[in-house]
Amino acid sequence: MSLLSVSNLRAEVAGKAILNGLNLEVQPGEVHAIMGPNGSGKSTLANVLAGRPGYEVIDGDIRLDGSDIGELEPHERAHAGVFLAFQYPVEIPGVSNMEFLKASADSLAHARGEDQPNAAAFIKQVRELAASLDLNPEFLKRGVNEGFSGGEKKRNEILQLLLLNPRLAVLDETDSGLDIDALQVVAEGVNTYRGEENGVVLITHYQRLLDYIVPDYVHVLSEGRIVQSGDKNLALKLEEKGYAWVT
Amino acid sequence: MSRTVDDLVESNAEYEAGFVTDIESETLPPGLDESVVRFISEKKGEPEWLTEWRLQAYRQWCEMSSPEWAHVHFPPVDFQAISYYSAPKSNADGPQSLEEVDPELLRTYEKLGIPLHEQEALAGVVKPSANVAVDAVFDSVSIATTFKDKLAEAGVVFCPISEAVHSHPELVQKYIGSVVPQRDNFYAALNSAVFSDGSFVYVPPGVRCPMELSTYFRINERNTGQFERTLIIADEGAQVSYLEGCTAPMRDENQLHAAVVELVALGDADIKYSTVQNWYPGDENGKGGIYNFVTKRGLCAGDRAKISWTQVETGSAITWKYPSVVLRGNDSVGEFYSVALTGNLQQADTGTKMIHMGKNSRSTIISKGISTGRSQNSYRGLVRMSPTADGARNFTQCDSLLIGGSCGAHTFPYIENSNPRAIVEHEATTSKVSEEQLFACQQRGIDPEKAVSMIVNGFCKEVFKELPMEFAVEAGKLLEVSLEGAVG
Numbered sequence: 001m002s003l004l005s006v007s008n009l010r011a012e013v014a015g016k017a018i019l020n021g022l023n024l025e026v027q028p029g030e031v032h033a034i035m036g037p038n039g040s041g042k043s044t045l046a047n048v049l050a051g052r053p054g055y056e057v058i059d060g061d062i063r064l065d066g067s068d069i070g071e072l073e074p075h076e077r078a079h080a081g082v083f084l085a086f087q088y089p090v091e092i093p094g095v096s097n098m099e100f101l102k103a104s105a106d107s108l109a110h111a112r113g114e115d116q117p118n119a120a121a122f123i124k125q126v127r128e129l130a131a132s133l134d135l136n137p138e139f140l141k142r143g144v145n146e147g148f149s150g151g152e153k154k155r156n157e158i159l160q161l162l163l164l165n166p167r168l169a170v171l172d173e174t175d176s177g178l179d180i181d182a183l184q185v186v187a188e189g190v191n192t193y194r195g196e197e198n199g200v201v202l203i204t205h206y207q208r209l210l211d212y213i214v215p216d217y218v219h220v221l222s223e224g225r226i227v228q229s230g231d232k233n234l235a236l237k238l239e240e241k242g243y244a245w246v247t
Numbered sequence: 248m249s250r251t252v253d254d255l256v257e258s259n260a261e262y263e264a265g266f267v268t269d270i271e272s273e274t275l276p277p278g279l280d281e282s283v284v285r286f287i288s289e290k291k292g293e294p295e296w297l298t299e300w301r302l303q304a305y306r307q308w309c310e311m312s313s314p315e316w317a318h319v320h321f322p323p324v325d326f327q328a329i330s331y332y333s334a335p336k337s338n339a340d341g342p343q344s345l346e347e348v349d350p351e352l353l354r355t356y357e358k359l360g361i362p363l364h365e366q367e368a369l370a371g372v373v374k375p376s377a378n379v380a381v382d383a384v385f386d387s388v389s390i391a392t393t394f395k396d397k398l399a400e401a402g403v404v405f406c407p408i409s410e411a412v413h414s415h416p417e418l419v420q421k422y423i424g425s426v427v428p429q430r431d432n433f434y435a436a437l438n439s440a441v442f443s444d445g446s447f448v449y450v451p452p453g454v455r456c457p458m459e460l461s462t463y464f465r466i467n468e469r470n471t472g473q474f475e476r477t478l479i480i481a482d483e484g485a486q487v488s489y490l491e492g493c494t495a496p497m498r499d500e501n502q503l504h505a506a507v508v509e510l511v512a513l514g515d516a517d518i519k520y521s522t523v524q525n526w527y528p529g530d531e532n533g534k535g536g537i538y539n540f541v542t543k544r545g546l547c548a549g550d551r552a553k554i555s556w557t558q559v560e561t562g563s564a565i566t567w568k569y570p571s572v573v574l575r576g577n578d579s580v581g582e583f584y585s586v587a588l589t590g591n592l593q594q595a596d597t598g599t600k601m602i603h604m605g606k607n608s609r610s611t612i613i614s615k616g617i618s619t620g621r622s623q624n625s626y627r628g629l630v631r632m633s634p635t636a637d638g639a640r641n642f643t644q645c646d647s648l649l650i651g652g653s654c655g656a657h658t659f660p661y662i663e664n665s666n667p668r669a670i671v672e673h674e675a676t677t678s679k680v681s682e683e684q685l686f687a688c689q690q691r692g693i694d695p696e697k698a699v700s701m702i703v704n705g706f707c708k709e710v711f712k713e714l715p716m717e718f719a720v721e722a723g724k725l726l727e728v729s730l731e732g733a734v735g
Contacts, residue, residue: 050690053682074689084690090683094705103701104691111692143705160691 001066003028003199004049004168009060010224011048018044020224021060024201026168031200033210035235036221037243042203043087045221046172049201050084051077064168079111081167085157085174092144097156100144101126101163108164129159132192134185151182158189169193170201175209187212207239220246275332281305283331284440290332291409296420304429304439311433317596318625318657319565324538329503331441331474401457403487404449408476411447418449422480426509426546426573434505434567435542438474442507445475450485450516459715461490477508481516483549488519488715502527504563506541514549514576519557521714522570523722526562531591531620536564543570547579547605555582556599557713559722564593569627571600574608574639581610584710588703588726589622589654598628598659603636603669612643615707618654619730625657632669639669647677648706650699700727 004026011019018041026032036042048055049062051074062070069077092100106116117125127137133155145153154174161169171190175183190213194200202215210218210232218234219226220243228234228246238245275283284305288298313324398405404415412419429439446462462477481487504526512518520543529536539562545554556570572581583599601610610630618624630641647656662671680702688698704711704723711719 050686052686073695074686075692075694078690078692086687086690090681090687092684092687092702092705094708095701096705099701100688100691103688103693103697107692107694107697164691 002026002063003030003065004201005061005063005066006049007061007063009045009048009062010058011044011060012056012058013044013054017058018224019048022221022225024219024226026199026201028199029196030217031194031202031213031215033202033204033213033215033218033232033235034221035204035207035218035238038205040221041224042205042221043172044224046084046087046170046201046203049077049168049170050074050082075107078166079108083161083164083166083169085154085161085169085171087172087174087176089145089148089153089157091146091148093146095144096141097144098123098126098140101140101160104160104164126159126163129162133159133189135159150177151179154178154182154186155189158186161193162189165193166198168199168201170203172203173205174202175204175206183209184212207235210235222246275330277330278327279305279329279331279441287332287441287443291412293412294416297412300424300429301440301442304436305441307430308433308436308440311430311436313433314567317567317627318623318659319567319594319596321538321565321594324503326437332443397457402451402454403456404447405460406447408442408445408447408478411449411478415447415449418480419447419478422478422509422511423476424509426511426544427507427542432542434540435507438476438505438507438542442474442476445477445506446479447477448479448487448489450481450487452483452485454482454485456485456487459488459490461492473502473504473506475506477506478511479509479518479520480511481513481518481552483513484515485513486517488521490521490523490715492523492525502536503538504541506543508541508543508570510543510545510554512545512547512549512552512554512579515551516549517553517555518545519555519715520545520570522556522558522560524558524560524562524566527564528562528589528591528593529564536593537562539563539566539568541568543568544573544600545571545581546573547576547581547608549579550576550605551578551580552576553580553582555580555584555713557582557584557710558586558597559707559710559714559726560585560587560595560597561726563595566593566595566597568597569599569629571602571629572610573602573604574610574636575604577605577607579605579608581608582713583610583612583614583628584713585614586617586707586710586722586726587615587624587626588617588619588730589624590620590730591622592620593622595623596625596627598626600629600631601641602629602631602633603639603641603666604633605636605639607638607640608636609639610641612641612645613709614643614645615710616645616647616656617650617703617706618647618656619650621653623655623657625659627659627661629661629663630671630673632664632666632671634665636666637668639666641669641671643671643673645673645675646706647675648703649677649679650703696730700730703730 002025006022006024009019009022034042048057057070061068064080069080109116130137135155174186202213215232218230218232220228281302284301288301427435429436448460450456479489510518510520526537526539547554554572560566570583574581581601587595587597589595599612612628614626616624616626626645632639645658649656656677658675660673664671680699684702685695685698689695703726711722714722
């Protein structure tokens with residue numbers, strides 16, 4: 001059974017059709033890169049998968065491990081195992097990172113019928129993850145993304161990915177706005193997360209990220225449809241010839 | 248599929264303190280004239296001077312009209328339809344000990360989570376307020392004051408003001424009306440005429456009060472007003488922290504609450520006054536609820552005196568209150584930390600006044616207004632720098648948070664600076680709990696209710712950290728309960 005199965009997905013934003021019959025199958029252990037020019041529907045796909053308000057599904061199915069999640073609320077999809085690393089992580093002033101992470105981990109544990117993680121062990125785990133991502137431990141006391149640089153915000157997303165260890169990670173242009181050092185740290189995080197049990201949908205505009213996170217498949221999105229699929233070499237070809245070559 | 252912030256704001260939660268206690272009470276028929284004022288005074292066996300003081304206030308009140316300038320709207324109050332005295336009947340002769348208190352009443356306080364039984368605390372029962380002395384005011388009468396002995400050992404007087412009139416007449420006579428004069432405003436004049444009970448605190452020179460002092464107010468009877476009067480005096484170098492909590496049952500009619508609180512801090516004294524207020528706010532159509540028209544003012548009478556107001560307000564149909572500090576002493580300090588949350592059709596016009604007279608006096612104002620539903624939330628604040636206030640400083644920060652698209656937030660800052668050597672700073676922000684923030688939380692598995700409560704708590708953090716430890720948790724919980732109303 002596919003980990004993620006998207007069939008004939010049609011979606012609108014503000015009455016405008018963005019996805020026009022998109023199909024995608026992700027098996028456990030696979031990394032799928034979604035590339036495409038601006039306006040092709042990449043970010044819409046990410047947001048539709050996570051159930052963001054304002055992204056209207058008109059037709060088609062979204063299945064995670066065989067069950068239809070298309071009607072679930074965003075937090076219920078998170079409980080089912082969908083994780084979205086945001087392109088523009090939002091600031092939540094006054095809510096400390098640690099508090100936010102704990103609330104998130106507790107909610108997910110509760111939804112799975114598990115005990116809440118032990119506070120001391122949890123804090124230790126978060127600190128270790130922060131260190132591995134070159135995040136100053138002081139940042140855990142600060143408000144969520146409050147006053148963070150672009151790079152810190154993205155690394156914070158990866159910290160959450162590693163901490164929550166979801167079934168499916170959707171990374172929405174996580175590489176945008178990162179310098180090469182930050183890019184490497186982020187890529188290393190994703191590679192650490194990557195495993196036999198989970199799947200990654202990696203949305204990116206540039207081939208550069210794929211040097212560090214090597215995908216199993218590359219898909220090219222154009223006008224809300226996948227117009228070409230291939231292996232990592234497809235990305236290199238795109239880099240060389242530009243999107244005009246496929247679209 | 249997904250709920251938006253607006254959808255979440257639609258529904259309404261239950262008011263958890265909205266039960267009615269079935270006890271016999273002695274209630275004066277509605278209406279107000281001089282005979283009512285005399286009746287109240289007589290009922291309490293007050294000395295002649297106080298009866299006269301009340302009558303003087305009543306006559307002044309008759310000449311005054313209710314203030315119109317606040318950003319609130321309500322039909323005129325019929326002051327002749329209100330009963331000005333209600334006392335639980337079984338206590339008509341005054342309870343001598345807890346054993347004599349109506350068990351029904353004790354159950355009421357238990358429901359509210361107020362530990363009236365000293366025994367519990369002494370037996371080591373772990374309760375958040377185990378080290379808090381409580382005075383409970385039920386409708387018009389003070390029911391029980393706990394920990395009296397322990398406080399007496401330290402020389403602290405903490406008792407109903409009706410009792411202080413007899414036990415410490417010289418202090419009451421000296422200070423009552425010294426901070427809020429009878430004619431200060433319409434509601435203060437009314438209170439001065441008919442005030443029924445309230446708390447009295449005196450902390451002698453150099454004494455640090457050994458525990459938090461606390462009063463719980465509850466309006467129970469239909470058609471009664473509550474007019475409590477609180478007077479707190481911290482003598483030279485004394486320190487005291489005081490908390491009041493308020494609830495009322497759910498009634499379809501509006502009920503009036505017009506309290507006066509006076510604080511006097513002499514030289515080097517420190518008074519911290521915290522309020523957690525969740526009077527019944529009315530239902531989702533704006534029916535019923537408390538009119539909370541309260542005058543609270545502190546006087547930093549001596550040098551280096553400090554008065555700090557912290558308030559967490561989630562209740563009342565209409566709030567009209569401006570806890571203020573008159574900074575007369577040199578180097579005196581005034582603080583105002585406020586969280587005011589309004590939902591449904593609640594209206595709040597609240598803020599503070601900092602009147603700087605002393606040299607190098609300093610004040611800080613941090614106000615957090617949260618509006619949900621169709622409510623209107625206004626901050627109104629005055630900072631006045633008198634010609635004598637050389638080197639005085641004020642810092643004001645006013646933040647408003649809107650949840651949903653049908654509510655309003657307003658800021659009315661008044662700055663009067665007549666001293667070129669005084670500095671006034673004002674910062675203000677307005678923000679919304681955005682769809683993005685809500686979605687970001689939900690995406691990490693946090694349900695929308697918990698998410699909104701977390702975001703709002705974060706917004707209020709600067710104020711919550713000013714509350715005494717025991718009550719910071721309570722305030723957070725109260726906010727959560729009130730927000731359940733906001734987010735369904």
